Amino acid sequence: MSARTLGLIMNGVSGRMGVNQHLIRSVTDLDAEIASPANHIFFDTATTQMRPTLLEKAIAAGKHVYCEKPIATNLAEALKICRLAKQKGVKNGTVQDKLFLPGLQKIRMLRDSGFFGRIFAVRGEFGYWVFEGDWQAAQRPSWNYRTADGGGIVLDMVCHWRYVLDNLFGSVKSVSCIAATHIPERVDEAGKRYPATADDAAYASFQLEGGIIAHINMSWAVRVYRDDLVTFQVDGTLGSAVAGLTDCMIQPRAATPRPVWNPDQKQTIDFYDSWQKVPDNVVYENGFKAEWEMFIRHVVEDAPFHHTLVEGAKGVQLVECAHQSWQERRWVDVPSLVI
């Protein structure tokens, strides 16, 4: 076996995502690195707003590109980089980490085994309290709460929900979304008060191919009383499942309790009792690492790779449709993307 050297340009790895989830190293002269024939892949985890420009530069220089989500803050820019990558024939990919979560991998396994029968509903609950920054430091960067800096929970999370729903349940056909800024003022990293211009919560319904209805709440202004920071309940004719980041509980049809509505009587059923835990029969790798390895194989061995920039553009498209739905107070259909 011969060894092959891959030159990587890691941009923005001093950030939260870069440090925690990707490599700890940073590039100082980006233009020189992009121009250098020693480099083969440009990997961007920096600020979303700069991403399309930087990817464009790297693609124009013939580099393969891999990046964090969202691939752009708007669909026009997302499509532009998809087309450029296609034209130049470079390999491309974007982070779609939620699909690699053990909890959602278990849902996929249950789906493939036929456990659910016909799936008809999916409900997701995402979020936790992000401190305002006054009496306790905020645990997310302040740009997330400013629209002008690429913030907003719809932009941040709906692009995740697109690939989760598309890949696990059915492609998203339509969206209805209402968002809000529940906490209008926050305190930044320097201790300065600033107006929170971006949405910090959104409540969205989705119609999927095959008639499945999905509803996902997402919020940075919610206190957690559930098993995990994100949970998905999937209901089917033969069984239901509730997955968190790691664990997944199931209740098959035959183990479904029979509650009768009677507000005069204190509840006698322990509803958690009849659920069963899906065992960890396989070892689940860190999702960011697993997907990155798949991408490297795609570049080096031409192995198949599904999480392309076009898949990322679909996420940005759903973000735009959700924003439109919110602004116009109506359902918005999601057209097929033409690259």
Ligand SMILES: NC(=O)c1ccc[n+]([C@@H]2O[C@H](COP(=O)([O-])OP(=O)(O)OC[C@H]3O[C@@H](n4cnc5c(N)ncnc54)[C@H](O)[C@@H]3O)[C@@H](O)[C@H]2O)c1
């Ligand atoms: N996949 C996920 O679950 C996930 C989670 C959080 C963030 N993200 C994405 O990762 C990206 C970064 O988010 P974060 O939370 O790490 O933010 P962050 O503010 O912690 O990090 C951003 C980094 O980009 C750097 N940066 C800013 N402008 C730059 C420039 N001009 N050139 C080079 N570097 C620059 C900053 O110095 C910082 O190191 C965003 O696009 C975000 O959407 C993805």
